[in-house]
Amino acid sequence: MTELAATxxxxxxxxxxxxILLPIAVALVMIPLIGSPSTWLTLTAASLAMGMMxxxxxxxxxxxxxxxxxxxxxxxxxxxxxxxxxxxxLAPFAASLQADSLWINLAVLAPAALLxxxxxxxxxxxxxxxxxxxxxxxxxxxxxxxxxxxxxxxQTLYAVWGPQIIPMPLPTSLRGSFILGDVAIAKYRGLAxxxxxAVFIAIQLxxxxxxxxxxIRAGVENREMVEALGxxxxxxxxxxxxxxxxxxxxxxxxxxxxxxxxxxxxxDDLTVLIFIVVxxxxxxxxxxxxxxxxxxxxxxxxGGFLVPKLALVSNILLMVAILMWRPRGLYAVTSR
Amino acid sequence: MTDLLRLSGVHTHIxxxxxxxxxxxxxxxxxxxxxxxxxxxxxTTTLRTIMGLWQASSGEISLAGERIESRATPDIxxxxxxxxPESMAVFxxxxxxxxxVLAARDGPxxxxxxxxxxxxxxxxxxxxxxxxxxxxxxQKQMLSIARAIIExxxxxxxxxxxxxxxxxxxMALIECLKEIKRKGAxxxxxxxxxxxxxxLGDNVLVMDNGTIVHRxxxxxxxxxxxxxxxxxxxxxxxxx
Numbered sequence: 001m002t003e004l005a006a007t008x009x010x011x012x013x014x015x016x017x018x019x020i021l022l023p024i025a026v027a028l029v030m031i032p033l034i035g036s037p038s039t040w041l042t043l044t045a046a047s048l049a050m051g052m053m054x055x056x057x058x059x060x061x062x063x064x065x066x067x068x069x070x071x072x073x074x075x076x077x078x079x080x081x082x083x084x085x086x087x088x089x090l091a092p093f094a095a096s097l098q099a100d101s102l103w104i105n106l107a108v109l110a111p112a113a114l115l116x117x118x119x120x121x122x123x124x125x126x127x128x129x130x131x132x133x134x135x136x137x138x139x140x141x142x143x144x145x146x147x148x149x150x151x152x153x154x155q156t157l158y159a160v161w162g163p164q165i166i167p168m169p170l171p172t173s174l175r176g177s178f179i180l181g182d183v184a185i186a187k188y189r190g191l192a193x194x195x196x197x198a199v200f201i202a203i204q205l206x207x208x209x210x211x212x213x214x215x216i217r218a219g220v221e222n223r224e225m226v227e228a229l230g231x232x233x234x235x236x237x238x239x240x241x242x243x244x245x246x247x248x249x250x251x252x253x254x255x256x257x258x259x260x261x262x263x264x265x266x267x268d269d270l271t272v273l274i275f276i277v278v279x280x281x282x283x284x285x286x287x288x289x290x291x292x293x294x295x296x297x298x299x300x301x302x303g304g305f306l307v308p309k310l311a312l313v314s315n316i317l318l319m320v321a322i323l324m325w326r327p328r329g330l331y332a333v334t335s336r
Numbered sequence: 337m338t339d340l341l342r343l344s345g346v347h348t349h350i351x352x353x354x355x356x357x358x359x360x361x362x363x364x365x366x367x368x369x370x371x372x373x374x375x376x377x378x379x380t381t382t383l384r385t386i387m388g389l390w391q392a393s394s395g396e397i398s399l400a401g402e403r404i405e406s407r408a409t410p411d412i413x414x415x416x417x418x419x420x421p422e423s424m425a426v427f428x429x430x431x432x433x434x435x436x437v438l439a440a441r442d443g444p445x446x447x448x449x450x451x452x453x454x455x456x457x458x459x460x461x462x463x464x465x466x467x468x469x470x471x472x473x474x475q476k477q478m479l480s481i482a483r484a485i486i487e488x489x490x491x492x493x494x495x496x497x498x499x500x501x502x503x504x505x506x507m508a509l510i511e512c513l514k515e516i517k518r519k520g521a522x523x524x525x526x527x528x529x530x531x532x533x534x535x536l537g538d539n540v541l542v543m544d545n546g547t548i549v550h551r552x553x554x555x556x557x558x559x560x561x562x563x564x565x566x567x568x569x570x571x572x573x574x575x576x
Contacts, residue, residue, distance in 0.1 A: 214438050218427040225425040228387060229483070230413035230441050333429055 019287075019330035023294045030302050041183045043301045049189030051297035052196020053258060055290050057251030058274040058281075059203060060244020066220035066284015066333055068237050070132055071139050074146035075248055075274065076267025077153035081123055082116035082249025083256035083266060084157055087166055089115055097171040105171035116253045117246040123153075124245025128238055150267075157264035166262040174257075192254055199247065200290050207286060216240060220284040220333050276315050280322045282329025291330055295322075337364040340491055340522045341386070346395030346405070348378075348385045355381045357546040358395070363491070363539075368513075368523040370537035370554060372530070372568060377543040379526040380422055383493045386524070387419050388412045400490065414441070418484030422495040422526070424476045428469030432460050432479055435468050439483035446487075453482045456512040474505035478512070485516060492516070494525040498532050510535050530568065534558040542567045 027044055034040045061075045089112035090097060096108045131149050135141040170188055177184040207213035219226045219233050226233050255270065256262045277296050281288025296315050303314040310317075322330065339362035348356035356378050363369045371379045384390045386397055388409040397405040404412050413419070427435050436445060454461040457478040463471060468479055477497055484492055497513070498506045506529065513536050517523065527533040533540070537554035550557070550567050557563060 211437070214430065214434055217434075218430060218438055221427050221429055222425050224389060224409075225421070225427070226438075227409040228389065228413055228419045228421070228425075229439055230410050232408070232410045 016331070019291050019326075022330075023291060023298060026295065026298050026302075030298075030306075033306060034302070038181070038183045039305070041180075042185065043305055044298075045185045045189055045193070047298040047301040048294065049186075049192040049196075049258075049297075050300065051294035052193050052200075053251055053254045054270075054273055054277055054297060055196055055293035056199050056254065057248050057270060058277045058289050058293055059199070059286060060240075060247040061274055062278045062281060062284055062286065062289045063216065063220070063240050064244045065278060067216060067223075067240050068132075069137070069223075070241075071142045072132070072146045073143050073271070074127065074131070074148075074150035074153065075244075076271040077127075077150045078120040078123060078245040078248035079252035079255065079267040079270060080157055080262075080264055081153060082120045082252030083168070083262045084161055084166075084264075085116045085119045085249070086112040086253040086256065087161075087168060087262060088112075090168065097169070100172050102173040105173045109171060113250055113253050116249040120249025120252070121242040121246035124242045125238065127245070128241045132241070154264045161264070163264070167260060168256045168262050169260055170257055188257065192258065195250075195254065199250075200286075203286050212236075273315065276319050280319055280329055282326075282331040282333055284333040285329065285331040288329050288331035292322075337367065339363065340365045340400055341524065342396075342398045343382075343386070344396045346382075346385060346397060347393045348381055348390055349393045350381070350390060355546050356385060356392075359543075359546070359548050361541050361548055361551060363522060363524050365522055366520050367538040368517055368521075368525060368536050369539045369541060370533040371524060371526045371541050371543060372528075372533060373543035373549075374569070375528075378546040379543055380495055381546075382543070383419070383495050383524070383526060386412075387417065387493060416488075416490030418489035418492045420480045420484045420492070420494040420497060422499065424473075424480040426468040426471070426476045426479050426483070428467065430468055431465050432468055432471070433464050435479055435483055436460075436486050439486045442487065449486060453485065456508070456515055457482055474501050474509075477501060477505075477509065481509075481512065481516075485521070490522065492521055492523045492525075494523060496526050496528060498527065498529045506532060530564070 030043075031037070031040050034043065057075075057079055060078075061072060064070050064072055064075075090108065093108040096104050099105065127146075127149060131145045132142065135145055174188045174191060177186050178190065207217055215226060215231055215233070215236055219236060223233050252267070256266065259266075273296055277289055277292040280295065281290070281292035295318060299314045299318045300311065304311045326332065341363040343362075344360050345358050346356055346360075347354065347358055359378070359382065361369075371382060373379050381390060385392050386404075388404070388407055388411075392405045395405065396403060399412070399415055399417065402415065404415065427438070430438070436450075440446070459471075459475045460478060460482055463475065468476065471479065481494070481497065484494070494513075497509055501509065510532055513523070517536065523536075525533075525536065527536075534554060540550070540552060540554045540557050541548050542550035550563075557567075
């Protein structure tokens, strides 16, 4: 062991930047394949927006998976509930959404999103206490309980709102596109990208700059040792579960606006995508989840444009390729 | 000398296995008590039961006169018990600094305490901002011990700190633990390395099949070769 002199600078940690470079490399490789720079830019912007929305929905799941070792197959319920709850605010204020003012539109959208997050978070509290608590440490029972919970949630949404698809039109000021030269970038996609980035930065700041974040990261790796250091991790579990549920609710609102419709089984396809993102990213890794979400969205958009017939299997192929490169995901959380 | 830790008739079951079968012992304040015995004797289970990581099925455990056998692990830790598990259990994805920040529950890191720790664990200073997962086995053990002593603790529970370490690192660890002893720490330590046990222990407990089969002063056991061979199946001379 070599001792540093007191004046020597302390060494800096090495960063693993290969996964960060991967989406950049994919985007660059696509330029000659797509041919038209404007089409490439439009697809890239669409990928970023879609990736951010998937990230918001998946971030809670990866933390819950990593920290609590809980396989929550019912995560999609929070997405659908979030979207439906938003309609409670958006429907009565439909006229305000049609106003040609960004501020009036946002004055309706923001409370709708906040209410969705609050209700999804509260639902998360109930699910954790009622469905998850009795089956901690029992993966098979967790799958059964949470899948059952998802079915109950979907059927409840059908019973309350009916089987029809509910339209959720974009507010007037978020319709249309920004035109930059011959490139068109949809306004809503721009907003979704900004919100996704804000959520990512906020989560990163909490995880890396606060003691609460340290506890979450440590708990993902070794819950028992965190308790042996004197921290009550059960309360932390509950807080993370509720936050993850609330984020899924926010993602649900954003996805519903993206698709401009809400239906009870809207989360079915998303759940598969979200699990792929969580696995690609490395269970419990927020950074990996972020990059994984962008990659999944890129493959969906670029792949859909270049080889539409591969669209159905493209994300599975991506997952296989990533896991062959890094079997525990882009950023493996150690000892899990 | 007053007893800091006392176990009376403690039984622990793990699933259908009856691991601890009514153990009684006390750890005196300011002393280092070594817990010896063959693999599977129940040593680690004893430490985990004291720490509340496995619940005692029956019996009493008291720390400074306060009953703790029904308390949750975080509460026991907050009573002033530091735990260094056999697996070291450093948080690999956190830096050395973050591991210690987390261990310093009650506030920011104390510079004087940190300097004291760096004094015998210079590697921790060298790798201060490195991920703990990138440390060697010996360095992880140092971090694990540093985490337990970053704040004053009433009692340290240390599980096989020398396991799997190179002899030079073992000697450095022994010197460090002696220094911790000199500061008045009370330690209950599981150890398979009889040389380390002799160097550090004031008292000794020998376990077999979940019971205490011998208790006494470490010096007495260290000087009694037939007793060592009877209890441990080896002697210090052959072990060195």
